[in-house]
Amino acid sequence: xxxxxxxxxxxxxxxxxxxxxxxxxxxxxxxxxxxxxxxxxxxxxxxxxxxxxxxxxxxxxxxxxxxxxxxxxxxxxxxxxxxxxxxxxxxxxxxxxxxxxxxxxxxxxxxxxxxxxxxxxxxxxxxxxxxxxxxxxxxxxxxxxxxxxxxxxxxxxxxxxxxxxxxxxxxxxxxxxxxxxxxxxxxxxxxxxxxxx
Numbered sequence: 142x143x144x145x146x147x148x149x150x151x152x153x154x155x156x157x158x159x160x161x162x163x164x165x166x167x168x169x170x171x172x173x174x175x176x177x178x179x180x181x182x183x184x185x186x187x188x189x190x191x192x193x194x195x196x197x198x199x200x201x202x203x204x205x206x207x208x209x210x211x212x213x214x215x216x217x218x219x220x221x222x223x224x225x226x227x228x229x230x231x232x233x234x235x236x237x238x239x240x241x242x243x244x245x246x247x248x249x250x251x252x253x254x255x256x257x258x259x260x261x262x263x264x265x266x267x268x269x270x271x272x273x274x275x276x277x278x279x280x281x282x283x284x285x286x287x288x289x290x291x292x293x294x295x296x297x298x299x300x301x302x303x304x305x306x307x308x309x310x311x312x313x314x315x316x317x318x319x320x321x322x323x324x325x326x327x328x329x330x331x332x333x334x335x336x337x338x
Contacts, residue, residue, distance in 0.1 A: 171329025
C-alpha cells in the first residue's frame with residue numbers, strides 16, 4: 142500500500158512537471174501592432190517596440206495558462222514622431238500616468254487540441270475590459286541552437302472609447318479623423334524556458 146501511494150505521488154509530480162512548460166515571448170521575433178482607419182478612406186498602422194510576456198503551454202492539450210503581457214505605452218511607434226508624441230499625450234495614452242498596457246489570460250478555447258481563442262482582461266489607459274483574442278497556432282520547432290520555439294498569431298478588435306481614448310476631429314466632408322475600432326495584431330514566437338542548471 143505504501144509503495145502504491147509513493148508511486149501515485151511520483152506520477153502526479155511527473156505529470157505536473159510535464160504540463161509546466163514555461164514560455165517567454167521572444168521580443169526580437171515578435172511584433173505587437175495595431176491598425177486603425179484614418180480619414181475614413183485609409184488605414185494607419187503602428188506598433189509597440191517594448192514589451193514582455195510569459196505563459197505556460199501544454200502542447201498536448203493546446204492549453205495556455207497564466208499568460209501575462211506587459212507593453213510599455215511610451216514605446217508606441219507609427220513612424221511619424223509628431224503623431225507618436227500626440228499619442229503619448231493626455232489626449233490618448235497619457236503615458237506619464239499610465240505607463241503600461243497589460244493583458245492577463247483567464248481561459249483558453251481549444252479545438253482538436255490546438256488553441257483557437259484566448260479570453261482575458263486587457264488594460265489600457267488604466268481601464269480593464271474583457272476581450273477575446275483569436276489565435277492561429279503555427280506549431281513548434283527547434284532552432285539550430287537547440288531552443289524550442291512555438292509560433293503564433295493573435296488578433297482582436299476593440300473600441301478605443303471603451304478605454305477612454307476619445308480624442309477626434311470632424312471632417313468638413315463628413316466623418317471623423319480616426320475611427321473608434323482598433324485592430325490589435327500580435328505575431329511572433331515564444332521560447333521554452335529551460336530549467337536552471
